[in-house]
Amino acid sequence: MMKPIKNRNLACLILMLAFIGLLMAGCQGNQPKAHSQAKVYYTCSMHPQVHKDKPGNCPICGMKLIKVEETNQKDTASLDTPLYYLTQPVTQTVTGSFKTFIPVKGSAEDTVTADGMIDFDQRDINGVTSRVAGRIDKLYVKYSGQSIAKGQPLMEIYSPELLSVQRELLQTMRENDAPLIKALKAKLRNLGMHQSEIQKVTESGKPLPQITIFSPYQGIARPINNQGLDNSTPELLDIRKGMYVDAGQSIFAIQDITRRWALLHVFASDMAFIQKGDPVSLYAEASPDQIIGGQVDFIPPYRTESEKTTTVRVYLKNLPVNWKIGTLVRGRIVIGHEDRDLYVPLSAVNRLGMRSVVWVKDRNSNDVFHARTVQTGIRTEDSIEILSGIEVGDQIVENAAYMVGSDSFIQ
Secondary structure (H helix, E strand, O other), X not given: OOHHHHHHHHHHHHHHHHHHHHHHHHHHHHOOOOOOOEEEEEEOOOOXXXXXXXXXXXXXXXXXXXXXXXXXXXXXXOOOOHHHHOOOOOOOEEEOOOOEEOOOOOOOOOEEEEEEEEEEXXXXXXXXXXXXXXXXXXXXXXXXXXXXXXXXXXXXXXXXXXXXXXXXXXHHHHHOOHHHHHHHHHHHHHOOOOHHHHHHHHHHOOOOOEEEEEOOOOEEEEOOOOOOOOOOOOOEOOOOOOOEEOOOOEEEEEEOOOOEEXXXXXXXXXXXXXXXXXXXXXXXXXXXXXXXXXXOOEOOOOOOOOOOEEEEEEEEOOOOOOOOOOOEEEEEEEOOOOOOOEEEEHHHOEEEOOEEEEEEEOOOOOOEEEEEEEEEEEEOOOEEEEEEOOOOOOOEEOOHHHOOOOOOOOO
């Protein structure tokens, strides 16, 4: 009769132990956890820099924001590891494996070779203009390249205005009005009439139907509309006998032949390394042992992307006797001085309007790259000059297009 009672007592004991266990677990779960307060915000899976207090869509890409609960418990990952940079905005810091290069400055022994020719210094082209309107009745200079001496007659012109002023001068002389006579003579000189012609009018008492235009310069004739010279076949100038000209119209261009320059055609890929003042050694192909020294005196301020070469100038003073206009020369330009700036490929620069950015590898962490604003200078077909923002030894990402998405904005 006692056996059923023992079974009941055992069942009650088991139930009691189970109840006590559940009670202890519940009490332990109700205890507050230290440092477990969670910060809730909404962000975009594609743009983690977006933080919002309530649900919605990403203002950058329009994707639905996801809920994030962030506790103030310390992360077990070290802040010195690349895991820390994963929390940084992708518009400032990027982690990954990218091909890099180290920009360097050229050595002092580097040279660029360029071919060219000797030509007149076109800064010394002087223009002759007509001071009155009229008709050209006679030409003394007709061809480009024709030698002109200072004071040499250039042409004879018929001008109704000059005839009218001459007749007025003769009438005033008959009236013996000395002040007016002096003023009219000055007016004729201002209109281009030579002093000897004015004297001839006053002595003969008759106006001259044509006056002669004399050259105020010495040199050779050049076309007005085409400054290039072709020494092999002289070309007719832009003016003709019987042509009418206006007051102030250019009628002759006279090239001073005492100054010359060398025009060197430098490939666009080499222009990034050339600066004004670089030393140049020139020699003619026919006499390579005869070397003339100079320097790069002028570089065009702009170039088009379609240009394969750029023409730089070397101003010359004394030339060998056998170096004529059109002589083919070759120049060796010394580049790579210590004060050179750095050059990087165009692909390494993110151009954002007036702002340019390159991606520099973090010196303390592998596979971590930071956006850095730079100041750019000369741009060539495949490279660009960096004036400031990076230093020698910085590792630069070769292709910046891989660093950010098309919808991201670099900060």
